[in-house]
Amino acid sequence: MPWEEENARRHVARTEELLSGLDTLPDNVASRRALECVEALVDLYGECLGRVMEHAASDEGGEALARRLAEDELVGHLLLVHDLHPDPADVRVRRAVEQIRPQLRSLGGDAELVETTDEAVRIRVQGGGRGCGSSPDVLEQTVRDAVGGAAPDAGRIDIETVQAAEPETLIPVDALFRSGTLTGRGAG
Structure with missing residues (x-):
């Protein structure tokens, strides 16, 4: 039975936590062996996934299947890890920017x-x-997160920030006043 997206995200976070802890183990020999084991397993699964993608591509409708696989968040990231994603980085970046606009x-x-x-x-x-939560830093981080997640292989992310022009006032303030009073008030 497939995992719900939230369960998959939790599992990914836990896996990353476990992997990052391997080099802190007190026994260096065991730490290296565990890391080698994980790398060998990742390589093996990558080779298997590559073969799955090759088989899919050779069948009629294989391109559509590859697209569906790549659009799945978890599978898409796995395809990226093994350099098997069907879309080049620039396509994924463009899509990510459009999705967060x-x-x-x-x-x-x-x-x-x-x-x-x-x-x-x-x-x-x-x-x-x-408004709340709309600082340039928040906007930049939102873009960095989206682009980095969609295309971690895209290289450096350079962001040029341009402040929005102040909106023009619909009614100039001085037009509201006549002889020191608000229009329509106190003239009587």
């Missing part, structure tokens, strides 16, 4: 992919500062 807009900002190269991704983030 509604969230950024709700925070008073926006993002635009400027350039992708082998070394870096350059993204322009605009806005911030209007």
Whole structure:
């Protein structure tokens, strides 16, 4: 029975915690052996996954199957680990930016992919500062998290922050006053 997404995320976090603790074990020989065992297992599973992707690609409709597999968050990340993801990094970056734009807009900002190269991704983030949780730092971190998650192989993430222009006032303040009083009040 497949895991629910939250259960999968918890398991990934626990696995990362266990793996990062291997090098802190007091017995260096056991620590190295455990790490070698994990690496061998990851390599083996990667080879198996590669063969699954090859078999899928050779069948009619294989491209659609590869796409569905890559769109699954857990499987997609596994494909990335083994350099088997069907989409290149620039496609995944572009998709990630488009997917978070509604969230950024709700925070008073926006993002635009400027350039992708082998070394870096350059993204322009605009806005911030209007309302709770809409600082430029929050917008930048939202972009970094989305792009880093979708394309960890994309290289450096360079973010150019542009402050949003102050919105023009619909009615100039001085138009509300006539002879020192508000229009429509106290003139009588």
